[in-house]
Amino acid sequence: MMRTERIQLMSPSPGTRRELLVHRLGQADARPKVYFQAGLHADEWPGLLVLQHLLALLQDAERRNAIPGEIIVVPYANPIGLSQNVFGYVAGRFDLTGTGNFNRNFADLYLDTRDSVEGRLGSDLETNNELVRNALRAAVAAELAEDETTALKKTLLALSIDADYVFDLHCDDHSSAHVYSVKRQADKAQDLCRHIGARYLLTEDLDGVVAFDGSHLQPWHWLQKDFPDNPMEMPKLAVTVEYRGQYDVSDELAAVDAANLFNYLVGEGLIQGDAQPPQLEDVHVSALESVDSMKAEAAGLLVFQKPLDAWLEQGDVFAEIVCLDGDQPNQRTPVRARTAGYLMARTHRRLVRPGDQIAKVCGEKPLPHRKIGNLLQL
Ligand SMILES: [Zn+2]
Incomplete structure (x- = not known):
């Protein structure tokens, strides 16, 4: 039976307390953990x-005893952000109390974990893996959490840090489905993309800033460098899945997306059954340093000339910014692609100011103005 728990979060102000809902399916503490x-x-x-x-599909699988490990589902990961309603708009990306982007600055578990496993690692892969997972769990438990948001992040990590598969579901402004993964998991992530019908895979390094998904891999990445003679295996896959645009909320899409995710789990052996073939053949893979994040260069009204997913050659005009306060009416600043690639995401903002992110062009060549280590935008 699905076990449901409500975790009380730290009270941020008198009379207010939020909670996180957690559903657990399959066998408690069994592996693989998803x-x-x-x-x-x-x-x-x-x-x-x-x-x-x-969740409906997973409950059905559980009734058939078809979940060999454990699957944990947090149906809303950020009750703080969900409540940040500012004059009718949900401001859910940054913490209004000032701790920053909700998807950055998770606890750095590497040093504590290294200190804990140093001198105890051997030659057996599974023993080492369990040693590292225990150390990671202990490192999360030891983290200080002095404010509500940090406590939320700690709670999420405590639920997920020892998982074999981590799926963090996000979306863009207006885009096709795509996935972010680390480069060393690109092959596996590409297979996920084919199964869930995601057209693009964006890959990143593990040495720089990481988001929630990368927080599960980075300690392993560095431990493997520290202890090259001791075999260990990082989680099989930790990814950010971008389910199209903010307003792509429909039962039609979500039912298909859930069925495709479920089918992927079946294919991975995480649920027993017969897997269906993937949805897609071709996935466009771009390293993050080849993805141009375009910013508005002028203030005005943004008008797109090219549809989502259009292929652009370098120099192609794909949008214009209409100047409203010039002496002559309807003067326009063209927005040109700086690299050849797909117009992968478009903002749904229409009144823009200089510096606003307006589009992503998913190219093939590393861009000189994109510096590794500070690229994350998911
Ligand atoms: Zn996001």
């Missing part, structure tokens, strides 16, 4: 609906 969450950026809603549909 972790799903949605809405860490609390203004990104499609994944919240996907998980509602997925």
Whole structure:
């Protein structure tokens, strides 16, 4: 039976307390362990609906005794952000109390974990893995959490840090489905993309800033460098799945997305059954340093000339910014692609100011203005 728990979060102000809901399916503490969450950026809603549909499928699988390990589902990962309603708009990406982006600055567990396992690692892969997982759990438990948001992040990590698969469901402004993974898991992530029908895979390094998904891999990445003679295996896959655009919330999409995710789990042996073939053949893979994040260069009204997913050559005009306060009416600043690639995401903002992110062009060549280590935008 699905076990449901409500975890009380730290009270931020008198009379107020939020809670996190956690569903557990399969065998308690069994492996492989799979972790799903949605809405860490609390203004990104499609994944919240996907998980509602997925939970029904998982419950059905559980009734058939078809879940060999454990599957944990956090149907809304950020009750703080969900409540940040500012004059009718949900401001769910950044913490209004000032701790920053909800999907950054998770506890750095590497040093504590290294200190804990040093001198205790041997030659057996599974023994080492369990040693590292125990050390990671202890490192999370030892983290200080002095404010509500930090405590939320700690709670999420405590649920997920020892998982074999981590799926963090997000979305963009207006985009096709895509996935972010680390480069060393690109092959596996590409297979996920084919199964869930995601057209693009964006890959990143593990040495720089990481988001929630990378927080599960980075300690392993560095431990493997520190202890090259002791075999250990990082989680099989930790990814950020971007379920299209903010307003792509529909039962039609979510039911198919949930069925595709479920089918992927079956294919991975995480649920017993016969897997269906993947949805897609071709996935466009771009390293993050080849993805151009375009910013508005002028203030005015943004008008797109090219549809989502259009292929752009370098120099192609794909949008214009209409100047409203020039002496002559309707003067326009063209927005040109700086690299050849797909117009992968478009903002749904229409009144823009200089510096606003307006589009992503998913190219093939590393861009000189993109510096590794500070690229994350999910
Ligand atoms: Zn996001």
